[in-house]
Amino acid sequence: MAAETIRLDVARYRPEEDAEPVLQSYEVPLRPDWAVLDGLAHIKDHLDGTLSFRWSCRMGICGSCGMDVDGEPRLTCGTFLAEYGAGPVRIEPLKGFPVIRDLVVDIDGFLAKLSSVRPWLVREGEEPPLTAEYAQTPAQLDAYKQYSMCINCMLCYSACPVYVLDPDFLGPAAIALAQRYNLDSRDMDDRFDVLNLEEAVWGCTFVGDCTRVCPKHVDPAEAIQRYKVTAALRSVLPWSGR
Amino acid sequence: MIDVLIVGGGGAGLRAAIAVAETAPELTVAVVSKVYPMRSHTVSAEGGAAGVIGIDDSLDEHCYDTVSGGDWLCDQDAVEAFVREAPRELIQLEHWGCPWSREPDGRVAVRPFGGMKRLRTWYAADKTGFHLLHTLFQTTLRHPWIRRYDEWYVTSLVVDDGRVHGVVALDLRTGRVEAIPARAVVLATGGCGRVFPFTTNAAIKTGDGMALAYRAGAPLKDMEFVQYHPTGLPFTGILITEAARAEGGWLLNRDGYRYLQDYDLGTPTPTPKLRSMELGPRDRLSQAFVHEQDKGRTIDTPYGPVVHLDLRHLGAAKIDARIPFVRELCRSYQNLDPATDLIPVRPVVHYMMGGVHTDLDGATTIAGLYAAGETACVSINGANRLGSNSLPEILVFGRRAGLAAAAFARSHREGEPPAVRSQGDDERRRLERARDGSSVGSSGGERIADLRERMQHTLEGAAGIYRTGDALAKAVDTLADLCERAGEARVEDTSATFNTELITLLELRAMLDVARTIVACALGREESRGAHQRVDFPARDDDAYLAHSLVHRAPDGTPSVGLMPVTITCWPPGERVYGR
Amino acid sequence: MRRRLEPYLWLLFSGGGVVAALTLPVLVLLFGVLMPLGVVAWPSAAHLRALVDAPLVRGAVVVALTLCLFHAAHRIRFTSEELLGLRRWDALVAVLCYGAAVAGGVTAITLLF
Amino acid sequence: MTTARPPGHEEARPYVRPRDRWWFARRRSLAVFVLRELTSVLVAWTVAYLLLLLGAVADGTTERFAALAARPWMVALNVLALAATAFHAVTFLNLAPKATVVRLDGWRVPAWMIQGGNHTAWLAVSALLAYLVLRSS
Known part of the structure; x- marks a missing residue:
């Protein structure tokens, strides 16, 4: 069975070098029980350690992992990749807040x-x-x-x-x-x-x-x-x- | 200069901060936390908080349940203080606005809980920790003089001549490393569940405070006692609260059989019976699962064997009223409805009974350094914590540590010693080297995540529900090797701004230090007690091991384990009886 | 100043919203669509005059129409600010919008009394 | 509790997104919201139209008004006004329970009951007005 993947287009903003956020694409495994957050964790652990985002409880109670997923503000721990079919999924920092770095906003x-x-x-x-x-x-x-x-x-x-x-x-x-x-x-x-x-x-x-x-x-x-x-x-x- | 600096913004840390602010307004208090306080893991606690309130209940009974639940490894003077102060702390929370669930006449409601002989668990539906943490956080907001360092990661304690003088911390937002001088420091950073691969614990629970104290020379205590919660969702490890069983849920094996009756936990009754069957203690229930697995009576899933938690007979109305979060979690994360479906569950690492060795006031062996909450080991939890004792624990001992730290700060008014600045400078240089990759070269070294996974699987294999001397001895070597490799792990991120990769590495190093103490203590304890079950030493051995493990860091970095007597006041060691 | 005015403006907006919801659709259906299209016949001028003959009715009509105008003014104020980014000019926009509503109310009074 | 950000912490500048002129086109719900708010323009028009009618009644020039009202562009405008006022009525009456939470002895009256009452009132008022206007003709 060929492993299925899905493309995540992730907003990157490194204040030292970027004037404004740019999208960077990553291919991550598409598994039925993976949330968007699992995809991001996969990127950080295995593809690109420089991606920064906040997360903690991954059960929808700590409130850390809110991001803009395909134009909608969502908790990424409770938003499943399978919702987005073949993808790609655009992941950006929450709109309306100053962006400190990548997906991290100033609260x-x-x-x-x-x-x-x-x-x-x-x-x-x-x-x-x-x-x-x-x-x-x-x-x-x-x-x-x-x-x-x-x-x-x-x-x-x-x-x-x-x-x-x-x-x-x-x-x-x-x-x-x-x-x-x-x-x-x-x-x-x-x-x-x-x-x-x-x-x-x-x-x-x-x-x-x-x-x-x-x-x-x-x-x-x-x-x-x-x-x-x-x-x-x-x-x-x-x-x-x- | 800060008088009382609290590391960690969860329940224990905030309770300590409020205690200082209310009783010693002339002192400056600061809360330094690697996350905003309301993100702390206290938020995930579900079932409730124990405190004697009913007229048919007594402090003695709560003590006895706690001591027997802890397999007689609790310090009984600590348990007595804890049980005595828990109710007033819960009422204090009520006075601060905590939305406790209520009886029709307006009194606070209590529910049964595992290992408890009486109804004494206060609850706010099944989001007790969430409400408790937010109530505490919002209460701190009325004290504007409590300073907050949000998203600062403490990298080391400044200790000079046996006394703490502050911390060195990294501001995630700017990348700056600063020495923050303080007269007293309270560690309240929670547990370290993330050293295991499958845990209910949040990503932030990496044993930072335990490692800080340990490296500074304070001993850790009873680190071999790792609590497995019997009901976690497979894959995510999300906790399904014990309240689900307290409200009447059943545990079923693949044959639909309430298997706990086979493990000396009583006989099945249709409605829950206290200290019996599904309301037995967590260690015994998790161990029963392993036996069912050995008998081939669990259900196989892609994420390992499971049993079923059956709530269907409770009906949707009761589920919504008493344990709505269970339904919400099952629907959102497991795609099933507990009102009509069986919930697959398996034991999952949940809580550390062990922690920084403290006295009843949270004082460690380093002057001015205190610890409270899961980070600390007073010990009231002994070899196995009872469900709903941890929330009152963070309140009772958070307050005590805060008050003791305030008293210490008041009586030690001298200025900051030169050690603070110089240690801050050293730390800054060290971290900047790690970040720039100039110490190892960003292309060399191993991935942090790979090392972490190795550590987690080593721990699961050697220090799981059942342990053997051989596996533990091997794990000692593996972890020592991983420690060395973590010293040279790869950091690709050279940015000063919100560099989470650097934090991940610092957390990994903390976890490795803590993991080594867990394995060393487990290897040293050649008996089975509570959550520590040695296949090669299956019996409890009170002659040799009615004692705490105390582990120091040797100069070469290896853990060195000794024993310390347990305090017994009223309850001599006896048999743990459940369901009989 | 503004802080003391807002609740009253909101009450006028809400009251106007209710009146507009309950009365305007049927009135515009009758007078604006069905009658001009000949689906129903125009009532006689005398009948219409008789309808608004009673002073009480006239008063009610003035109040109702003015409330509707305040409702519209309130929404137009906020929507224009949000769509066109005029938040900074709120004071001016507010004076224009509510001023127009007052003017409409005065017109109604002069027509009916 | 206050946040401590010691002075002298130079901070890389956070990125602030420029104002999005087309914010209302980004999500369906926002587009519906803007449409709902824009009904107010046609509410204002409807009032103006009724004022014209009242003026005609007062001056005895209802014939001329009827001729104006029958112009195709005027009919088109009023059809639009009808749609807008009806949309306003539906949305406004449906949202009312958000502002008026009714509790009877601790039991919260569900939104659909309040909405049902509102819509019944709308029907009743409409029927009454239609009767008053049409009864003799």
């Missing part, structure tokens, strides 16, 4: 955004002793659970034309994370000051692609639209703050 801006929404439980008063938990019913847990599933893979940013055109836009994952805490029955904040901004929820034009590409079904688009309602009501009815 510091994203982290700054996450930090800016106060993504922690905001409580008033003293923390009670560590003898009992705050009560939370399954229904109250359900109210925010979906928004707590974000793995920070940033596919939603890459899919969002608003973010790609305007890097200052707070973006889907950060707003969903803010909502994860806003809707938590134990939280006492509504993060109005950081969300009720033109670069925050009001920048969103509800394209909806963030939700479409989210591998964890977080539905950031929903989180944003819901906050628009919250913020609008709070603006019209100033006494309606929580």
Whole structure:
């Protein structure tokens, strides 16, 4: 049986020598259970050790290996080569982020955004002793659970034309994370000051692609639209703050 | 100068950082990690975190389960401290926002788990580690004075006169090698599952912290105890959580027979029974698999023999409510639905019971150097860790190490010694030579991946579920040879920017050092206990080996193994009884 | 300033979106397609005048049409900025778009009152 | 927690992709989005058209308006407006559940129910308007 192969066209960018990324082609074995990430690992291990990319858990939970695969932002560990028939498959760094090297993008801006929404439980008063938990019913847990599933893979940013055109836009994952805490029955904040901004929820034009590409079904688009309602009501009815 | 420098941004490292930030705000804290903290492998933990909470449960019972699960190799004073502090740590996580699964009345829910006699495993569906890590990470964000060195790889510890003075680290982004002086250092870099070819562990788990401490002169402990998790997906090694069995899943051989009943693990019942059958400890379940394989009762696949995990009788609703990630993983990575299909599984390297030798506060033998989490060996896990003990372990001992490091930093206010700069300069020259290829020539030398594969298969062959003295002795030589060859491996990438090939080489060298300690300890322990099963010494030998293996690095680089007594407080060695 | 305005603009946009969705298709179907094509006959001028005779109805028509215009203005503002890269000129674009909507509303008032 | 990037770390410049003028043509979903947004132009036109009609009613020049409306280009434009407003209605009403999550005693009302309600309302309002306009003729 002749071993089947598939061509991967991989974006290379070496800042010391390249002015802009160029595609480099590699032939890798096409195996039914190989993900795109396995193809990249094969290149790094056996064909070209100079290829740089991030990966870790290869089970879709660490959020490292998001890349642009044939024009779509995907987690490469969960995207199978067999999806692409005879190939070739074009693999590029996530769009919308500065490229540090090859398939590695700069995510510091994203982290700054996450930090800016106060993504922690905001409580008033003293923390009670560590003898009992705050009560939370399954229904109250359900109210925010979906928004707590974000793995920070940033596919939603890459899919969002608003973010790609305007890097200052707070973006889907950060707003969903803010909502994860806003809707938590134990939280006492509504993060109005950081969300009720033109670069925050009001920048969103509800394209909806963030939700479409989210591998964890977080539905950031929903989180944003819901906050628009919250913020609008709070603006019209100033006494309606929580 | 940094007061407390933490290497590793996973659960243990972040818990340590928060402990310092909250109790000693006057100290500067830094987290140096080779990945962004939320990428750390804590994120992959699934099933849950044990902490006594039920009224029908007691600290003593959790201790006993842990000690018997560890085949009496645990230090019982450490276990007692751990069991006592675990519940308050889990409540602390709840107060920080962790979305624990709940009972209808709003209390935190607990589930059964392998080797545990009571329901005491807290869970956040089956993404417990994910929620725990993100809760910790997000909580650190409220302390802006915790400095983060994201994507910095620590290449060595600066140790002078028996005391740590900081680290030398490489910034992946710029390629710069810098000495970072610090008064105290906490190692929290996780385990080293990647020394084996088939593991649940993420790519980043290369034993870096263990190797750092070991090279700096701190001994490692109990390195021969490697946990195989009984249920990994073939090919990928993706973990199917023990919670799948805790919720009622069965292990079936090729005849559809619940084979665990043949291995002194109890008799089958339709619903799960604690400390019995599928809820036995991981070492015993993985060993049973090998016996089934020997009897020809496993199923052959292109990726080796498997047995089946059967969840079909649980129904889709229960699977979605309790173990949704199992279904998600099976669908995405194995192309099957556990609600209607059998899941092929096989034992897979999961966890290192061993690690850097520490006391109850995470202190190593080097002044100012601490370790916590899987990197460390306190030891609460003994010869076999119980499922759902590792998450509370990183919290309890992460906090303890952080507090101890803060206290050390407070009482040692002197400035940085000259050793820091000079060692930083040496390291920079050494790494730049490796990167430029000027040390070996980029065309000479072997491929990193080839050497890694050799190492992994050596380990699997010699230090797998069952071991023999002969194979281990051969592995000692093979690994020594590989170590030498890794010194001259080929690095094609000469770029300073995000040079992952150079990191891969440094990781390989760390793994080889750790691998040699695993094999040396396994060769030294001429008995069978917990996860260490010697075919040539099949019985437990408490007279000779109720003791920890302690392994130092000899000046010539070879591991030298000694023994250290186990601390026994309340539970004298006895028989491990499951299902009876 | 802008920060305090956005929620109101969005409310106008949303309200207009609802009104436009519920009313415009049937109106353009009748007055723009079926009647001009002769599929249904034009109602008499008197009937049409009677329809908008009640002050309340006139008011509702003014509000509805103005909301629809605000809906359109909001979308045109953002879409033009995204398609043409005019984000920098947002203030100007916004004034033009919402200004046009206000003008349309004023026109409706002058026509009906 | 803040990121430490010590000063003096010279960094090779990251590559920043230039603005993609044709971003909306890269993916089907984006093209649909832009179409959805562009319906607003025809919404505005439809309002303008209705204002013209109201003006004609006010001035008593409905005959002239009818003649204008019957011009082929005008009919074509209004057919387009019909398509656009209908597309706007379908997309807008379908997306509404994203902004209005309804929970009854912890149970989340599924999107299709809210959408079904919206579309029923659309039908009812359309029928009422058609009845009011057509009842005497």
